[in-house]
Amino acid sequence: MKAKVKRMKQDTLALYYAYQHPATPFIAKLLIGITIGYLLSPIDLIPDFIPVIGLLDDLLIVPFLIVVSIRLIPKEIWPESKLKAAQSPIILNKNNWLFASLIVAIWLALLFFFFRLFKNRHLGTKNGI
Structure with a gap:
């Protein structure tokens, strides 16, 4: 397990260097940016305090x-x-609050989307639509 974690850290750093390479395609740079951003964010998309599911982001x-x-x-x-x-x-710094802000923005956008979705469904049934 320790060897896999070490390899993952090494691959993350290699991704950082690949991102900087001018011949790396845009789509690869975009996904590398998302990957490294997520890894460096102090906030997880799925919080770790949620049993089992909270660890899925780290494992999968x-x-x-x-x-x-x-x-x-x-x-x-x-x-x-x-x-x-x-x-x-x-050493890539994990306490990057720019990436944390991005994760918070994603959560807020999802909450807003689901709020609007359920609000419209509730109002639609109430008015007979």
Whole structure:
């Protein structure tokens, strides 16, 4: 398990270097940005205090985002990024409140969407629509 976590950290740093590469396609950069942003955010999309489901993002969502991001990176860039990550390790700061603000904005948008959806359904049945 420790080896997998270490590899995931190394892959995250390699994703950071792949993101900076000028030949990385836009769609890959977009997903890498979402992946790294989510990893660096001090707030999880699914809070950890929710039993079982709270840990799913760490066990399923994060590895899935990493794998899909890696698959979108051109084959000649990925080995170069991994080598750079191994030779020039840096520490990515997890206390980035910009990414935390993004997660909070996503939650607020979802809450607003569901509030509007259920409010309109309730009003529609009340007025006979």
